[in-house]
Amino acid sequence: MTAPKTLYDKIWDAHLVDESDDGTCLLYIDRHLVHEVTSPQAFEGLRMTGRKVRAPEKTIAVPDHNVPTTPGRETRIENAESRIQVDALDKNARDFGIHYYPVADVRQGIVHIIGPEQGWTLPGMTIVCGDSHTATHGAFGALAHGIGTSEVEHVLATQTLIQSKSKNMKVEITGKLSPGVTAKDITLAVIGKIGTAGGTGHVIEYCGEAIRDLSMEGRMTVCNMAIEAGARAGLIAPDEKTFDYVRGRPHAPKGAVWEAAMAYWKTLFSDEGAHFDKVVTIRGEDIAPVVTWGTSPEDVLPITAEVPDPASFPGGKSGAAKRSLEYMGLKPGMKLTDIKVDAVFIGSCTNGRIEDLRAAAEILKGRKLAPGVRGMVVPGSGLVRLQAEEEGLAEIFIDAGFEWRLAGCSMCLGMNPDQLAPGERCAGTSNRNFEGRMGRGGRTHLMSPVMAAAAAVTGHLTDVRELMAETA
Amino acid sequence: MEKFTKITGIAAPMPLVNIDTDMIIPKQFLKTIKRTGLGVNLFDEMRYDEQGNEKPDFVLNKPQYRDAQILIAGDNFGCGSSREHAPWALLDFGIRAVVSTSYADIFFNNCFKNGILPIILPEDQVQYLMDDASKGANARITVDLESQTVTASDGTTFAFEVEPFRKHCLLNGLDDIGLTLEKADKIDAFEDKAKQLFPWA
Ligand code: SF4
Numbered sequence: 001m002t003a004p005k006t007l008y009d010k011i012w013d014a015h016l017v018d019e020s021d022d023g024t025c026l027l028y029i030d031r032h033l034v035h036e037v038t039s040p041q042a043f044e045g046l047r048m049t050g051r052k053v054r055a056p057e058k059t060i061a062v063p064d065h066n067v068p069t070t071p072g073r074e075t076r077i078e079n080a081e082s083r084i085q086v087d088a089l090d091k092n093a094r095d096f097g098i099h100y101y102p103v104a105d106v107r108q109g110i111v112h113i114i115g116p117e118q119g120w121t122l123p124g125m126t127i128v129c130g131d132s133h134t135a136t137h138g139a140f141g142a143l144a145h146g147i148g149t150s151e152v153e154h155v156l157a158t159q160t161l162i163q164s165k166s167k168n169m170k171v172e173i174t175g176k177l178s179p180g181v182t183a184k185d186i187t188l189a190v191i192g193k194i195g196t197a198g199g200t201g202h203v204i205e206y207c208g209e210a211i212r213d214l215s216m217e218g219r220m221t222v223c224n225m226a227i228e229a230g231a232r233a234g235l236i237a238p239d240e241k242t243f244d245y246v247r248g249r250p251h252a253p254k255g256a257v258w259e260a261a262m263a264y265w266k267t268l269f270s271d272e273g274a275h276f277d278k279v280v281t282i283r284g285e286d287i288a289p290v291v292t293w294g295t296s297p298e299d300v301l302p303i304t305a306e307v308p309d310p311a312s313f314p315g316g317k318s319g320a321a322k323r324s325l326e327y328m329g330l331k332p333g334m335k336l337t338d339i340k341v342d343a344v345f346i347g348s349c350t351n352g353r354i355e356d357l358r359a360a361a362e363i364l365k366g367r368k369l370a371p372g373v374r375g376m377v378v379p380g381s382g383l384v385r386l387q388a389e390e391e392g393l394a395e396i397f398i399d400a401g402f403e404w405r406l407a408g409c410s411m412c413l414g415m416n417p418d419q420l421a422p423g424e425r426c427a428g429t430s431n432r433n434f435e436g437r438m439g440r441g442g443r444t445h446l447m448s449p450v451m452a453a454a455a456a457v458t459g460h461l462t463d464v465r466e467l468m469a470e471t472a
Numbered sequence: 473m474e475k476f477t478k479i480t481g482i483a484a485p486m487p488l489v490n491i492d493t494d495m496i497i498p499k500q501f502l503k504t505i506k507r508t509g510l511g512v513n514l515f516d517e518m519r520y521d522e523q524g525n526e527k528p529d530f531v532l533n534k535p536q537y538r539d540a541q542i543l544i545a546g547d548n549f550g551c552g553s554s555r556e557h558a559p560w561a562l563l564d565f566g567i568r569a570v571v572s573t574s575y576a577d578i579f580f581n582n583c584f585k586n587g588i589l590p591i592i593l594p595e596d597q598v599q600y601l602m603d604d605a606s607k608g609a610n611a612r613i614t615v616d617l618e619s620q621t622v623t624a625s626d627g628t629t630f631a632f633e634v635e636p637f638r639k640h641c642l643l644n645g646l647d648d649i650g651l652t653l654e655k656a657d658k659i660d661a662f663e664d665k666a667k668q669l670f671p672w673a
Contacts, residue, residue, distance in 0.1 A: 014670075017662045018655055024637040026655060028662050030673045038555065040505035051649070054659075058673075066503065081503035088505050125673055132554040132578060146578050148556035149507075150585035158652045160659060164635065196490060197548040197574055230551065232577050253672035261672045296490050316489045316546055323488075413553075415499045422522070434494040434552060436517050 004271035006168045007237050008203045011143040011268070015126045017160055027163045030125040032155050033111045034061040034098070036089040037415070038130030042153035043092040052096070054159040059098040060120055063089050064110045066415035067103055069378050069405035074104035082416065096156075109381025109407040112136040112349040116220065117381055119249025123238040123265040128155055133349050133431065134233075135226040139219035140246070141238035141268045143203070146227060166232045167277040169202035170270075173210035175284040180465040182289075182359070183218030184351060184429070184448035186210065187225040189287045192300030194280055199231030202278060205270060206236050210284035216245040217355035224350045225431050228297040237269040291336060291461055292433050292446040294324035299433070303451070303463045307334045327435055328443050329423070336461050339445070343426040344375045344456040345438070346449055347405075348412040351429035352380025356449040357388045360429075361396040363453035363467055369401035370459030376403045376418065378410040400456070414439045427455035474587040475645035479568050480614040481541030483605035484531045491545055492552035493579060497561040510557055511564030532565070536609035544598065544605045545572045549590075550579025559586045569615045571622065573598050584638045587645065589617060597630045617643060 005013070018026040032055075039061070046052070053059055066082040067073055077083040086103065093100035101108045107118065112133055115121040121137045127144035128134060130152040137144035147161065155161055171194075173186055191198070204226050211222065219236050226234025243262060246252045253261045288302035299321075301308070309332035310321035325332065330339065346352075346360050357379065369375045377397045379385035385407055388394050394404050411418040412430035414437065420426055422441025429452050433444040445461060454464040501513045519530050526533045532540060543549075543562070549572040550558060559582045562570070569589040583590045593601070604611050604624040611625040617639060623629045634642075641648055652659075666673060 018658045020637065022636040024635070026652060026658070028659070028666065030670075037502050041507050041556075044505070049649075079503075085503055085505060122672065124670070130554055130556075132552065146554035148554055148559075148578055148582035148585060150556060150582065154649050154652065157649050158656075158659060159663075160652060162637075162648055162652065196551055197576075200548070200574060200577065230548070230576060257672050261670075264670070296492075316487070319487075320489050413499050415502065432494070432552065434492050436498055437494055440498070440517060440522075 004274040006270040006274040006276065007141060007205055007235055007268055008143065008168055009274070011124055011126065012165060014124065023164060025163050025165065026160045027126060029128050029155050029159055029161055030058060031115070031120055031127040032059045033115055033127065033129035033134070034059060034152065035065055035111050035129070035131060036063040036085040037065045038149050039092065039152055040085060040088045041149050042156055043096070045153040046156060051157045053098060053156045056097040058159065059156065060115070061089055061093045061098050062101040062108055062111050062114060063103055065409045065413065067408045068416050069408045069410050069418060071406065073406065079417070106382040106386065109384065110349045110352060110409055112224070113352060113380035113384065116140065117249070117383060119246060119252035122246060122252065122261070123242060124268050128161060132227045133224050136220050136224040136349055138223035138226065138234040139216060139236050140242055141235060141265070143233055143235065145233040167202045168275065169199055169204045169231065169278040170276040170280070171204050171206050172208040172279070172281045173206065173284050174208045174281060175210060176213070177210055177284045177287060180289050180450065180468055181287050182448040182450060183214050183221040185287050185290050187222045188290045188292070188297070188300045188446065189282060190280070191225060191229045191297050192290065193282065194229055196228060196296055196298045197230040199226065199229040202231050203233045203235060204229065204231040206234060211236060212239070215355055216241055217353045220353065221350055225297065228431055238265050289448065289451050289464055291451065293328065293330065293336060294321060295327055295433055295435050296320070296324065297431065297433060297446060299324060301336060303336055303461060305336055307332050307336065309333065337463065339461045340425065340459055341373060341427045341455050341461065342424045343420060344373060344452050345411045345426055345428040345430065346376070346452055347378030347380065347410055348430035349380060350431045351449050352378060352384065354384050354387050356429065357384070357393050360449040360453040361393040363450050363464060364400040364456065365396050367400060367457045369456050373456060373459050375401060375456050376405060376411065378405040379407050381407045411438050413437060414442070427452045427461065473585070473645045473647060476568060476587050476589050476617050476642045478614065478616040478618065479541055480612050482537060482539055482609050483542035483544050483601065483611070483613040484537040484540035485602045485605040486531060486543055486545045487602055489546035490548045490551055493550060493555050493558040494552055496550065496558040497555065502555055502557050507560050508564055510561035511566070514561040514565045539566065541566055541568050542613055542615060543567055543570045544602045545570060547573045549575050551576040554578045556582045559583050559588050563588055571598060571601055584642060587642065589615060589642060591615065591622060591632045593622070593630055593632055600624060600628065
């Protein structure tokens, strides 16, 4: 009998091409996702060395990071540098014969949203992209992680990646979530508990009843932020929900191949007794709607709390907290719900899927943006946008006073024109609250779509449960 | 890739924890399609004010640290995005080695691909080097990859670990794509097998 394996062990073993004596491994890559910002130097490298893309049929490219989210972008992108990057991707996709979704294609969107949407992302696969939030695809029980540009070039040329194996970490969320608490609160609560380096050197497998209960969209939100906990990847074992999501997608297997795939996918779980190097357990009932107050995703507190005192942090963290509060323009002891916002951003690969828009619209229905607050909704893909329009969600956002944008990364990293001005404060559904992330001097509070919608309505950080009580 | 064997140089102290890649190279500089030229924008928002003038109190703007080749930094250096522009910017500025207690995975990997050596040492040793680096330009620190040691200006030496394969590539300035392509037959064999086992992939 073989020793019990974790889900990570199983996927790893199934993709091992070679192992050297010193433990360095060559891992086969099933899907390689490419976007305009981290790929130009990799393609340039291929050209310089006369190398080809080894498996163009497994390589998918889409421009998302710095495309504008306003109409007219198909014909002309104003910013010259962005245009050069998008043009370079156009050309590279054509020259090397890889799958490509140009801005004009309705299927264009954030790379981590369209991978699953188009059925490129399947359980048990290895998936890489020159982007740290590749962890998102782990929601399907795929080993997915971000790589640097040199590694992008390596995968393009060899369809493999040089890797050393990570450790196994289990994060179990037991029981049920309370009303108003979402996948985003789970993932932020985990980072708040273990810290941004808590998962370093590990692959996290999320499990437990609260994770099982999540939709595929919610699971993607959870895995998306595994990287924010320092982990190389996040994983969730596939189940019926996973298969239902995948079935019938354009690039999902069909017929007899589908049946064979299903039979294999059902073996993808951590065996009873498999060894985890680290285990963290959180009770679902103990998770409240949370927000971040500082400039690191680990600066997480329940919305009912107050801005912490830097002096209460140990050692080096105290200085970081002080710097955070100065940057965020906050005083220790003030109630989080007293923090006023200037902008609300709903979107990103963390929370730009249809379910996220439905949840936010539910809160916004019949309500308006608070005076002086600017609201922006950026669907994660052209297809999410279309569906939201068909379901009448777009109308709710527009009636509430939100801008209804075209798909892309947008304000999540502020590479395109969607940015905060210095000192502006935003309630955002994205994944990073770093200094300057949404624009130089901009201040970001991370939260779930319903919490962002609540802040939009009141003009300050708000416990969404109060608004839910009003409508109930 | 440039080889890394041994350097002796000025070390700049950056006692902040969680220095993320957005700080190392803000996104407005990711729009390049080249690997070089990013050094002037290294730590841009910490280094320059809104008008683009240097902030005199930022460590790399101080006369004694302008030629730093080594960074001594707080925990979890390089967290955040996968942008390889971060090591490109460090390298372009002239940084060849970083010392910290821990790094984010992707950043750590990216360093090795670009001839930068990220060294992990325990907290007290990082602190020792941080104090040493704070003495300014006279405090030259030596990093020797062959012997896997860091030596402070007073001769105190600390040993560090590095994976043999990464050490080999760095010492010889090897391009790992070339090395992997030598294993093409193994990749072919894997693909043949995978076609049978996982035809959907
Ligand atoms: S939405 Fe944000 S986090 Fe996601 S891929 Fe785009 S920039 Fe990265």
